Amino acid sequence: MTHRSWVGVDVGGTKVLAVRIGESGAVEQVATRRMPGRTATGEAVEEAVAAAAADVAGDGPPVALGVSAAGLVDAAGERYLFGAHLPWRDVPVRARLEERTGHRVVLDNDANCAAYAELLAGAARGFGSVVLVTIGTGIGGALVLGGRLVRGAHGLAGEFGHMQAVPDGLACECGLSGCWEQYCSGRALERVTRVTLGRHVDGPEVAAMALAGDEVARQAFASIGTWLGVGTAALVSAYDPEVVVVGGGVSAVGELLLAPARAGLRDALQGTAYRPVPDIVPAALGPEAGAIGAALLARDGRP
Amino acid sequence: MTHRSWVGVDVGGTKVLAVRIGESGAVEQVATRRMPGRTATGEAVEEAVAAAAADVAGDGPPVALGVSAAGLVDAAGERYLFGAHLPWRDVPVRARLEERTGHRVVLDNDANCAAYAELLAGAARGFGSVVLVTIGTGIGGALVLGGRLVRGAHGLAGEFGHMQAVPDGLACECGLSGCWEQYCSGRALERVTRVTLGRHVDGPEVAAMALAGDEVARQAFASIGTWLGVGTAALVSAYDPEVVVVGGGVSAVGELLLAPARAGLRDALQGTAYRPVPDIVPAALGPEAGAIGAALLARDGRP
Numbered sequence: 089m090t091h092r093s094w095v096g097v098d099v100g101g102t103k104v105l106a107v108r109i110g111e112s113g114a115v116e117q118v119a120t121r122r123m124p125g126r127t128a129t130g131e132a133v134e135e136a137v138a139a140a141a142a143d144v145a146g147d148g149p150p151v152a153l154g155v156s157a158a159g160l161v162d163a164a165g166e167r168y169l170f171g172a173h174l175p176w177r178d179v180p181v182r183a184r185l186e187e188r189t190g191h192r193v194v195l196d197n198d199a200n201c202a203a204y205a206e207l208l209a210g211a212a213r214g215f216g217s218v219v220l221v222t223i224g225t226g227i228g229g230a231l232v233l234g235g236r237l238v239r240g241a242h243g244l245a246g247e248f249g250h251m252q253a254v255p256d257g258l259a260c261e262c263g264l265s266g267c268w269e270q271y272c273s274g275r276a277l278e279r280v281t282r283v284t285l286g287r288h289v290d291g292p293e294v295a296a297m298a299l300a301g302d303e304v305a306r307q308a309f310a311s312i313g314t315w316l317g318v319g320t321a322a323l324v325s326a327y328d329p330e331v332v333v334v335g336g337g338v339s340a341v342g343e344l345l346l347a348p349a350r351a352g353l354r355d356a357l358q359g360t361a362y363r364p365v366p367d368i369v370p371a372a373l374g375p376e377a378g379a380i381g382a383a384l385l386a387r388d389g390r391p
Numbered sequence: 392m393t394h395r396s397w398v399g400v401d402v403g404g405t406k407v408l409a410v411r412i413g414e415s416g417a418v419e420q421v422a423t424r425r426m427p428g429r430t431a432t433g434e435a436v437e438e439a440v441a442a443a444a445a446d447v448a449g450d451g452p453p454v455a456l457g458v459s460a461a462g463l464v465d466a467a468g469e470r471y472l473f474g475a476h477l478p479w480r481d482v483p484v485r486a487r488l489e490e491r492t493g494h495r496v497v498l499d500n501d502a503n504c505a506a507y508a509e510l511l512a513g514a515a516r517g518f519g520s521v522v523l524v525t526i527g528t529g530i531g532g533a534l535v536l537g538g539r540l541v542r543g544a545h546g547l548a549g550e551f552g553h554m555q556a557v558p559d560g561l562a563c564e565c566g567l568s569g570c571w572e573q574y575c576s577g578r579a580l581e582r583v584t585r586v587t588l589g590r591h592v593d594g595p596e597v598a599a600m601a602l603a604g605d606e607v608a609r610q611a612f613a614s615i616g617t618w619l620g621v622g623t624a625a626l627v628s629a630y631d632p633e634v635v636v637v638g639g640g641v642s643a644v645g646e647l648l649l650a651p652a653r654a655g656l657r658d659a660l661q662g663t664a665y666r667p668v669p670d671i672v673p674a675a676l677g678p679e680a681g682a683i684g685a686a687l688l689a690r691d692g693r694p
Contacts, residue, residue, distance in 0.1 A: 160662055170662035178665050217544045229629070233536060240631025241520045242667050250661035251625035254558055262661045322554035326532070326629060328543025358553035358565045359463055359473035362481050364545050 090148070095141050095191070096383030098156040098198060098376075099123075099133060100337075101173030101225025102274075106140035107379040108150065109387070113209055115380060119143035130176045138189050153191040154382030156201035157181070158228055163243030165195045165390055172250075172261035172269075173225050194386040199228030199246050200237055201381030202335050202371065207232060208384055210333075210372035217329045220371070221248060221320065222336035222378070223312075223345075226261075227269040231327065236391070249273070253319060272315035274338050280308040295341050309344040316345065317352020317368075324357055324366060335371025342370060393451070398444050398494070399686030401459040401501060401679075402426075402436060403640075404476030404528025405577075409443035410682040411453065412690070416512055418683060422446035433479045441492050456494040457685030459504035460484070461531055466546030468498045468693055475553075475564035475572075476528050497689040502531030502549050503540055504684030505638050505674065510535060511687055513636075513675035520632040523674070524551060524623065525639035525681070526615075526648075529564075530572040534630065539694075552576070556622060575618035577641045583611040598644050612647040619648065620655020620671075627660055627669060638674025645673060 093116065098105045101123065108117045121140045124132040141153055159171020166183065168176040182195040196204075203220040206212040212220065218232035227249030231238040238245050249269035250262055257266025270276060274291040281289050284304050289297070297305035320332055332353075339345055349368050354360055371377055385391075396419065401408045404426065411420040424443045427435040444456055462474020469486065471479040485498040499507075506523040509515040515523065521535035530552030534541040541548050552572035553565055560569025573579060577594040584592050587607050592600070600608035623635055635656075642648055652671050657663055674680055688694075 160666055170665035172661075231629070233541065238536065238630070241633040241669070242631055244631040244666055245629065247628040247631075247661060251628050252556075252621055252659055255556070255621075264659065264661060267661070318555055318558075322625065323629065325550040325554050326534070326548065326626065327541075328545055328548040328550075330544040356555055356567065358475075358550060358567060358570070362473035363463055363547055366544070 093146060093150050094152055094154065094383040094387045095144055095150040096154040096156065096379040096381065096386065097137050097140050098201065098378035098382060099137060099174065100158055100198065104136045104140045105376060105379045106144045107376055107383055108144040108146055109380065109383045113384055115376065117144040117146060118376060128175055130179055133175060134184055134188055137185060141189060150191055152194060152386040153185070153189055154194045154196070154201070154384070154386030155185060156196060156198040156378040156382035158198045158224070158226065160244050160247065161195055161197045163239060168195070194382070194390050196382065196385055196390060197228070197246065198222065198378045199230040200239070201385060202228070202377035203230035203232060203237060203381070204385055205373050205377045205381030206333055206335065206371055207235070210377065211369050212331070212333050215330045218331055218333055219320070219323045219327055219329045220333045220335065221316070223272065223316070223334065223338040224274055224336040226273050226275070228336065248319065248323065251319065251322065253315065268315070268319045272312045272319060276312050277308050277338060280311045281305065284308070291338065298341055298344050306344060309341060310348045313345045313348030314352040316349040318356045320349060320353045320368065321356035324353065329366055331366050332368045333371050334368055335373070335377050337375045339370060340375060346370060396449060396453050397455055397457065397686040397690045398447055398453040399457040399459065399682040399684065399689065400440050400443050401504065401681035401685060402440060402477065403461055403501065407439045407443045408679060408682045409447045410679055410686055411447040411449055412683065412686045416687055418679065420447040420449060421679060431478055433482055436478060437487055437491055440488060444492060453494055455497060455689040456488070456492055457497045457499070457504070457687070457689030458484070458488060459499060459501040459681040459685035461501045461527070461529065463547050463550065464498055464500045466542060471498070497685070497693050499685065499688055499693060500531070500549065501525065501681045502533040503542070504688060505531070505680035506533035506535060506540060506684065507688055508676050508680045508684030509636055509638065509674050510538070513680065514672050515634070515636050518633045520630065521634055521636055522623070522626045522630055522632045523636045523638065524619070526575065526619070526637065526641040527577055527639040529576050529578070531639065551622065551626065554622065554625065556618065571618070571622045575615045575622060579615050580611050580641060583614045584608065587611070594641065601644055601647050609647060612644060613651045616648045616651030617655040619652040621659045623652060623656045623671065624659035627656065632669055634669050635671045636674050637671055638676070638680050640678045642673060643678065649673060
């Protein structure tokens with residue numbers, strides 16, 4: 089019997105991450121490419137996706153290619169509508185990538201992909217109702233009810249990052265101001281650090297500093313972690329999930345982010361003396377969750 | 392065949408509203424009593440509920456009594472846990488009312504009741520996914536997905552009123568600060584009017600003034616309407632519903648509230664040039680929706 093494989097590519101604000109999985113979902117190969125930059129065209133991003141997919145293709149072509157993209161993807165998984173961190177504007181990305189790669193392509197929102205992976209094989213396994221928040225360049229989100237993804241009437245559910253956190257607050261790449269992700273994201277981490285140190289430090293470097301015990305870096309994580317808790321309180325008030333799962337690259341620091349988030353949730357949630365407060369747990373599949381989920385959605389026909 | 396009837400009682404921050412319905416759901420009688428005041432005990436509220444139910448009981452006893460209460464009701468519908476505007480704190484209200492009235496009692500959150508009524512016989516009829524916001528003394532909320540109420544893991548979904556709208560904002564009766572209902576509710580309407588006029592005017596009087604063309608009253612509704620739109624944008628970002636239904640006593644002014652809400656939604660929602668924006672429509676059953684829904688939930692065994 090031939091070995092069958094699926095490829096998943098996660099397109100984020102700063103990098104493209106590709107994985108190849110086998111029939112069981114086990115990850116066989118991983119590759120990362122930098123995104124072509126903030127002024128890139130949609131075609132340049134498509135080229136980067138195809139190149140990353142080729143990086144992990146292995147011996148034979150994959151059965152299908154799953155693509156996970158930050159931002160608004162339509163309900164049918166055909167078009168990328170809009171996103172703060174990617175250049176596509178109402179573009180039939182699925183068909184374009186199919187043409188470019190020659191593979192069958194399945195397209196979905198990045199947080200939906202991550203949630204699907206966490207549901208099948210990660211921290212959300214066994215839970216019926218879940219709020220998933222992914223923290224990378226911005227914030228992605230997904231909702232699970234009855235063990236299934238809630239996609240919304242037009243496929244756009246889970247866009248938590250652009251809920252207003254601060255009236256007339258910081259300008260957001262999406263065109264609005266005061267969006268939650270301006271206070272809780274990789275960009276926010278860099279901003280808080282810059283304000284304190286007076287110079288720019290990349291997010292991964294802030295994480296390394298924090299893990300090494302640097303107080304400024306730890307305070308920066310405490311700031312975005314507290315905001316994570318405040319926004320999570322709004323989602324818990326609205327949705328009352330069993331558990332909140334936090335993923336995305338920025339969450340790799342673990343408790344430096346999650347401990348202040350739990351405190352922020354408790355401080356901003358109504359009636360905590362009289363109601364259960366769901367736990368905030370780390371995603372299990374790490375920064376590869378989006379790509380793995382995209383490959384799993386390609387394998388399972390995007391349920 | 393004997394005539395069978397059900398009674399529904401809606402317990403709000405300022406009044407208790409009772410209805411009697413027949414088998415078809417048609418309303419046969421309505422009665423209103425004032426709430427015993429903000430310092431009342433739980434027992435005084437129970438007495439008011441029983442009295443309002445007796446007001447509409449008609450010839451024979453109802454098959455069952457449905458009770459709709461603003462605040463946190465547990466998943467089983469047994470206990471009232473906590474609410475900003477009612478005195479009960481983790482009290483087995485269902486059993487206590489059953490003992491006091493001698494009727495079988497069904498207990499649910501007020502916005503769940505209103506949503507159930509609007510789903511069966513009002514503005515939400517025929518929709519699969521709905522966000523319902525009720526504006527009275529505070530804000531109540533409910534979610535419908537797949538044509539059914541989403542209750543949440545612990546029965547507490549839909550507590551939109553206590554999502555944080557303004558960091559370090561106005562103090563809320565719930566103990567937190569900056570809650571959405573401090574900017575969009577009957578209390579908020581009175582506050583905005585008081586700030587402008589320098590004297591207290593009751594909410595219903597502000598509504599009468601606005602409907603008669605008074606500019607100060609209209610501006611007060613524009614203020615809370617804009618905040619309605621901003622909070623609705625957060626809910627639309629999170630759930631992507633087909634429609635948003637707005638009910639509760641304060642919504643009786645109609646377009647004076649809903650027009651600024653639609654503008655506020657459009658201004659605070661990400662990517663509106665690239666995504667469908669759901670309409671905001673008035674609830675069809677008016678201020679009686681909660682009581683009617685409680686009676687319908689009693690009739691249908693609280694599905």
